[in-house]
Amino acid sequence: MILSAIKGVSLKAVLLALGLSAGALAHADYRIETVTEGLEHPWAMAFLPDGRMLVTERTGQLRLIDAQGRLQAKPIGGLPTPFVATQAGLMEVALDPHFASDPWIYLSYAHGQLDANNTRLARARLVDGELRDFQVLFTAQPAKAGASHYGGRIAFLPDDTLVLTLGDGFDWREQAQNPANHLGKTVRLNRDGSIPPDNPLRGQPGAAEEIYSLGHRNVQGIVYDSRRKRLYSHEHGPKGGDELNLLQPGGNYGWPLTSFGVDYTGAMVTPFTELPGYLAPELHWTPSVAPSGLALYTGERFPHWKGDLFVSTLAEKSVRRVRLDNGRLAGEDILFQELEERIRGVYDGPDGALYLLTDSEDGKLLRVVPL
Template sequence: MVKAVLLIVGICASALAHADYRIETVTGGLAHPWSLAFLPDGRMLVTERTGQLRLIDAQGQLQAEPVSGLPTPFVATQAGLMEVALDPHFASDPWIYLSYAHGELDANNTRLARARLVDDELRDFQVLFTALPAKAGASHYGGRIVFLPDDTLLLTLGDGFDQREQAQNPANHLGKTVRLNRDGSVPRDNPLRGQPGAAEEIYSLGHRNIQGAVYDRQHERLYIHEHGPKGGDELNLLQPGGNYGWPLASFGIDYTGAMVTPFTELPGYLPPELHWTPSVAPSGLALYTGDRFPHWKGDLFVSTLAEKSVRRVRLDGGRLAGEDILFEELEERIRGVYDGPDGALYLLTDSADGRLLRVVPL
């Protein structure tokens, strides 16, 4: 059984839930911003899907020139520059990690790389991993990066849209998550390592397009969310070696209205913690750890594109306890939501003139 369908239980509309905050614009002028990382000195890095890595100073001023040293990604539709994430030991070893689409229209996939940020430019650029096989089209890349307590990292991937059946094929990376050491090597204890015919980087499989990932250190849980087709967006609790069913089990239907599968769950496949039907198009995922909103502390926040909101998924002792719909008053597609080091919540809006926003108490 699905553990919780929170569309029915405990939803509060934004009109009831937004009275205790205000939303400030940090900066505008961002071309489809995709990801945000906070530097130790108060500055911020933002990726633009169109291929630029931008620097925002500690006063919130967007620097005129992009950070140099970045290769040109493949940019089209959903393809482009995606995640930026700081190494957990950035203060002593200033690596930043990037995900982006690599290749050309008829042969491309997600790539992971790292470089050192020195004097506001990227140096020692290293390609760590490229998802295989190369596929045609410009959809479903995943691209989120999350660091785990053992100093490994998880990279989320997509099914390539037209090759969804490959999400069940352990021989490739389509529709998977992969776990790597920070230098790109493969951990010895990966769940499929040593299995004949399996790609040794795989951590989990049976996914459609994962664009949110966060690790809950207090409860030692790894959450991801993924886009369903028409309906069936999912929040999943990730387990090593777990198979999450796509496309054999889904609460969604195809965009044409055709049935993808008659099954919403099947034996041997892990069901979602919750699903959103109709689709909200989840785009980013954060766990709030700050003190400025005590009633939000320890909850998950899911940014959405189609619903133009952020879903607050309430957790009680690590258990799902309901949802609130926030920030609909913006009437903007929200690409990312972030737990800021200052206790604020940060948002990226998805448009050709995107904004970085800060949510603070009244």
């Protein structure tokens, strides 16, 4: 190979001499295929056991894609109308971990109206193209005005509980430190919506017993690493200070008392990037990349990616590969910027491919496969 034959010359210089950019090697081992397009601001997806896929559109539709990648023209029926405005709408879709025997589909969405709304979690069964037995499991409190910062991602834990991520509502950031409500928190629930008896704040006077962790801004990525028994999440910072966190029961992640970011006006949010008693991020991104989804790659088609975290981004229009070495952060790679697309979600596919959702009025579902 030409590159391996050149000694004593920097890789960058060699690439330039060959007329290539430094990004050429970054995506030399994969190709990106379009599975389907015509999705309206897709937000999340889930893989059904028979090869079909479910995709939520933030504008309020749950769509079905068949195993051949064909988008079904009619949205799935039986879904309540969510509150749709700015960041609000239909968000997560996830299958029950025991779907084969207990075929529930979990959904998160904004519920209410502009002057009183928050995140809601529900579940239903998919029967003949529509949702049946719809059950509301949880509604974050209090209802607040505005249409920003809902969280909305779900991770299932091995004890048959789930963690739902939430946001601080933007204008209520100080409430992220108030254990009496759900703003700026993650919550842990049983799969039927009841509260686990061992939740970290259960039994504490004045505390919301659903809380799993607090001190968050807007958590839009969460994944459980079953091999390392770790729960990772990421959240949007203000202007700078996006975070990757290792979630611990009862942990306080500092917002807005600690942050690596500043307000959108440039004003200081806090003088502190760390404080005693508050958990520091595993890493932070400043300037902001706007992390929007999180996956752990477990497949075999990209052996060098196995066990690494993948973070989709909106502002950077990329996917960050966060390399892990025995559970420790070992660096990052910036992938898929050649798409020039806001990437809303990244998914570890059952076929060993990596899947991406692009965020636009004509959004796409993409599949990343080896060359």
